[in-house]
Amino acid sequence: MTLPPLAAPRPDSADLLRVPAWSAWSFLLKTLAIVAMDLRKLRRDPTELLTRAIQPALWLMVFGQVFTHARAIPTGYLPYQDFMTPGILAQSVLFIAIFYGIAVIWERDLGIVHKLLVTPTPRTALVLGKGLSAGCRALSQAFIIYFLAWLLGVKLDWRPQAVAGVLIVVVLGAALFSTFSLIIACVVKTRERFMGIGQVLTMPLFFASNAIYPLAMMPWWLRAIAWGNPLTYEVDALRTMMLVNGVSEFGLTVDFLVLVGTTGILTGVGAWFYPRLAQ
């Protein structure tokens, strides 16, 4: 079939069809725009943050106290309470992040995802923005656990660079697992299916890591799984920086490389899957 040639784009719209000169800058601005809107929403409804504090409190106060007295888990020169504190921080960050997909599915059901996808925003910026906002939500867990640990007399490293390092790892860890969660959400698309899968995933990720017992205690097969689990590296980095006597098992460089690398890969995969939510 033949159609007449198209008209040129309308002159009055031409200014808005301009692609920003520095697209990396635009990418960053759009990512931050997504994060900023999410934080505004969080500020309006902070109840979530309070309810999220209960579970780590139970782990630290009950499980931690009992096992510290039992001395059942060999943690070398660290008291068990100290050893598990970074693990519980990593765990509560994981629990927040892994259910982030529910929010993603909610936004899909509302049609918000559709509108975001129709804007000229790189999919990577949308996914990274979501990941980083989950990261910022998770920061509240760091404050809660620092407070509880201080009450319990854990020897915490209060140097600013150590605390800053911990906060960065918390954001990274939450971004990593929330992006993983987003990918699952894009595949299953319904809340019911997602809840089932979320429940199935959290406990294995938690137990197949060094969060509440050292790798050395594990049977070889579990240790092999734990080495492939990004949570292990998150816990290692947190344990190194959060505690006065923390010593890294893999080295902070390896920990950061694993966390940044995995987040990057998952963001790429997520950006590929995200448009499927609207289909």
Place this chain on the structure above:
Amino acid sequence: MSDNLLPTESNPAGLPENRAPAAAEPAWIIETHSLTKRFHHLTAVDGLTLAVSEGQVFGLLGPNGAGKTTLMKMLVTLLPPTSGTAIVAGYDLLGQPALVRRSIGYVPQLLSADGMLTGYENLLLFAQLYDLPRKDRAARIDQALASAGLQDAARRLVNTYSGGMIRRLEVVAAMLHRPPVLFLDEPTVGLDPVARHAIWRQIKGLVAEHGTTVVITTHLMEEADALCDRIAIMNAGRVCALGSVDELKAGMQVPGATLDDVFSHYSGAPTKTGEQFRDIATTRRSAARLG
């Protein structure tokens, strides 16, 4: 035009065909070329070839499941076509999706402004995502709020808005970057008549002020009558009638035919009461008699 539009055997009423426009007519701003979408065994949009000229309000009508929303989701780059392609605002849907996205606004069927943000914040987010220069943002957002009549509600959370207010906000949000084409998927569904008329005024205002081409799906014949310069009636993934409201009515060859009659005739379902249905029966008989 291609054969897959308006096959003569399914066009007994002799409706005007979708011919290539005469030179005097404005150029196409949207063209689809054998656009097809299949979901497993279901063909939602079936080899659709269609053109929309610039500055028109183009209505997509049809019964539920006719493929209107699927067609629209393909045109706004949400859904990849199974085969075929389209040109939207001069850009290829498959090859230049990012440029297509810069040139369109889209309001989905659901009221989907973010309820946990204020009206202002909803607009700010879209201003940022559309790369509006920082210095123009505030002015553009204020102007948008004013044109939607939402200045007073700008700092309120959207979940305190009425349906009509949310829809007006969504329309101005989709127009914030002044796209040449605006897609509206059933924009007045679930709104009361007053809110509906407000949306109609808003759409007419956009067309008058910016020359925007509007593609709108609707189930309301009244809405199509009030807004659309040109209408395509879809059924089972194909366009079975195309023309201006008057052309379609005239094509029924029944004095006083309404758009309801046209719709019923092509979708095979009465839209309202038995009265219309009798009209259709008369129409069909006369169409048969006239060959």
